[in-house]
Amino acid sequence: xxxxxxxxxxxxxxxxxxxxxxxxxxxxxxxxxxxxxxxxxxxxxxxxxxxxxxxxxxxxxxxxxxxxxxxxxxxxxxxxxxxxxxxxxxxxxxxxxxxxxxxxxxxxxxxxxxxxxxxxxxxxxxxxxxxxxxxxxxxxxxxxxxxxxxxxxxxxxxxxxxxxxxxxxxxxxxxxxxxxxxxxxxxxxxxxxxxxxxxxxxxxxxxxxxxxxxxxxxxxxxxxxxxxxxxxxxxxxxxxxxxxxxxxxxxxxxxxxxxxxxxxxxxxxxxxxxxxxxxxxxxxxxxxxxxxxxxxxxxxxxxxxxxxxxxxxxxxxxxxxxxxxxxxxxxxxxxxxxxxxxxxxxxxxxxxxxxxxxxxxxxxxxxxxxxxxxxx
Numbered sequence: 001x002x003x004x005x006x007x008x009x010x011x012x013x014x015x016x017x018x019x020x021x022x023x024x025x026x027x028x029x030x031x032x033x034x035x036x037x038x039x040x041x042x043x044x045x046x047x048x049x050x051x052x053x054x055x056x057x058x059x060x061x062x063x064x065x066x067x068x069x070x071x072x073x074x075x076x077x078x079x080x081x082x083x084x085x086x087x088x089x090x091x092x093x094x095x096x097x098x099x100x101x102x103x104x105x106x107x108x109x110x111x112x113x114x115x116x117x118x119x120x121x122x123x124x125x126x127x128x129x130x131x132x133x134x135x136x137x138x139x140x141x142x143x144x145x146x147x148x149x150x151x152x153x154x155x156x157x158x159x160x161x162x163x164x165x166x167x168x169x170x171x172x173x174x175x176x177x178x179x180x181x182x183x184x185x186x187x188x189x190x191x192x193x194x195x196x197x198x199x200x201x202x203x204x205x206x207x208x209x210x211x212x213x214x215x216x217x218x219x220x221x222x223x224x225x226x227x228x229x230x231x232x233x234x235x236x237x238x239x240x241x242x243x244x245x246x247x248x249x250x251x252x253x254x255x256x257x258x259x260x261x262x263x264x265x266x267x268x269x270x271x272x273x274x275x276x277x278x279x280x281x282x283x284x285x286x287x288x289x290x291x292x293x294x295x296x297x298x299x300x301x302x303x304x305x306x307x308x309x310x311x312x313x314x315x316x317x318x319x320x321x322x323x324x325x326x327x328x329x330x331x332x333x334x335x336x337x338x339x340x341x342x343x344x345x346x347x348x349x350x351x352x353x354x355x356x357x358x359x360x361x362x363x364x365x366x367x368x369x370x371x372x373x374x375x376x
Contacts, residue, residue, distance in 0.1 A: 018094035019046040019119060019177070021104065024088035025076075026055040028106040028288070032064050036072045038112040044121075047132050050074040051096050052106070053088040085174075086190030086198070087367035102177040103195070110175040114213045115124045118177045128178040129204040130196065132170035137212030154233060160367055161241055164201045171197050175213070178205070189374045191239060192232030201240045218281060223290055250366065254307040279308055283336075290332045297365075306374035327368035331361025 018351065019038065025032075032052075039050060054062045054076050065076040077095055082087045089103055100122055104110040114131050121129035133140045134155075140148065155172055158165045165171045176196055182203040190198055199205070267289035272282055298321055302310055 010017060011221050011262045018098065018321045019100035019102060019122075020098040021048060021050045021051065021102045022089060022092040022096055023050065023104055023106050024053050024055070024085050024092070025055045025057060025061050025106045027061060028084065029057070029059045029061045029064050031106050031108050032061060034072060035106055035108060035112065036043070036068060038108075039115070040072055042112045042115050049097060051092055052076040052097070054078050055083040055088060066234070077197065084193045085193035086188070088193045090188050090190050093180075099180045100177060101180060102174045107197045111213060111216060114175070114211065115300040118175075119212045121209050121211055122177055122179065126207045126209045127182050128176060128199070130168060130170060130173050130208065130210045131175035131213040132168075132173060132210035133215050134169040134211070135210045138170070138210075139216065140215040142217045143215075150230070153231075158197060158237060160371065161237055161245060161246060162197070162201055163246070163370070164244065165197060165373075166371075167211060168196075168200060171200060178203075179299040189239060189243070191236040192229055194233060194236065197236070198240065201244050244265045245299075247371075249305060253301065253366050254362070256300040256305055257365075259300060260297040263291045265295045267292045272346045286336055290335060293324060294328045294332065297328075301374070306370075309374040324369060328365055328374060330362075331364045335361050335362075 019134075023035075036050065050073060051061075051072075052065050052074065054065070056062075056078055062076045065074055068074055077092070079091065093101065098117070102115060104112075104115075104120060110131065118129045118131060120267045132138050140151070151172060155170070158171050172194060173196055178199065182205045183200060186199075186202050186204070186206075188195075188202065189200055238247075241250075254358070268285055271285035271288060280339070300321065302317070
């Protein structure tokens with residue numbers, strides 16, 4: 001069961017701390033001392049606190065933090081009833097004492113030396129500042145090609161499915177700082193280990209910036225990445241699509257697509273099969289049917305599926321119509337080729353083959369037009 005955490009406006013925080021650093025931990029004892037030393041060196045002269053949220057580590061992580069509390073402004077909360085990076089972070093939001101909160105990992109893959117640049121970006125007026133591997137100057141040192149592909153693929157998938165994420169290149173970053181008002185009043189339902197994406201979709205952040213950093217390889221301890229975490233990421237995407245209304249939008253697109261399918265098939269039947277107009281061969285008849293359905297789908301999507309993104313004006317309407325036709329070309333071509341080629345090579349009904357082509361084209365049309373024709 002996913003726990004829902006809602007943050008209200010009524011909390012009172014200790015403003016003596018300029019900002020709080022929130023770090024989730026599980027079996028990170030070997031990294032705690034060097035991490036605190038580097039944070040201290042990077043932030044000399046600044047007022048801050050470090051809150052560790054530990055998932056009842058068996059290696060003595062919490063005990064070590066407590067022993068270092070006299071040397072560094074650090075404290076630890078131990079959770080004995082649950083585990084998970086995302087929930088550790090969201091629980092920590094209620095325990096930190098400042099209105100500016102920085103989130104980072106304990107494994108030294110997030111260099112503390114970047115913290116001053118992130119805080120400076122917040123002081124410059126941004127609501128969220130993200131340490132990014134994907135802006136100029138950033139990178140992921142030592143990553144294998146497979147890991148790069150997985151990371152880039154996960155980001156692309158989120159950009160396609162969740163329009164609110166498109167303003168950020170590194171939505172997978174676990175190293176960022178934000179102002180508390182971003183999450184006040186928001187209901188967070190964390191799944192897995194990526195909390196930034198949740199905040200970008202359901203939080204209130206008008207100004208977001210990215211600061212380049214070089215993601216380091218882990219030196220001590222074991223990585224928490226696994227196939228289960230990747231599955232949880234997909235579950236998280238579906239959850240955010242549902243809560244942000246993107247699932248509803250996709251269902252509307254399917255309804256419009258079904259209407260367009262009937263328009264397509266009806267036009268094709270009228271031009272190719274009826275006694276009055278059966279002079280047209282299947283090829284040209286299908287081309288006309290495809291364009292009629294494209295026009296129908298554009299009008300319905302403009303005023304129904306993407307009504308919240310529709311911008312008024314004859315010029316915008318016409319330019320969107322041209323754009324919609326352009327992005328429909330690959331799907332229309334696929335529909336036409338599927339129907340014509342397979343009809344000539346099989347005994348199957350061209351109607352059934354046309355339906356197959358329409359179904360394949362529909363996914364492309366949704367993705368392309370969501371990203372570009374009615375972009376967020």
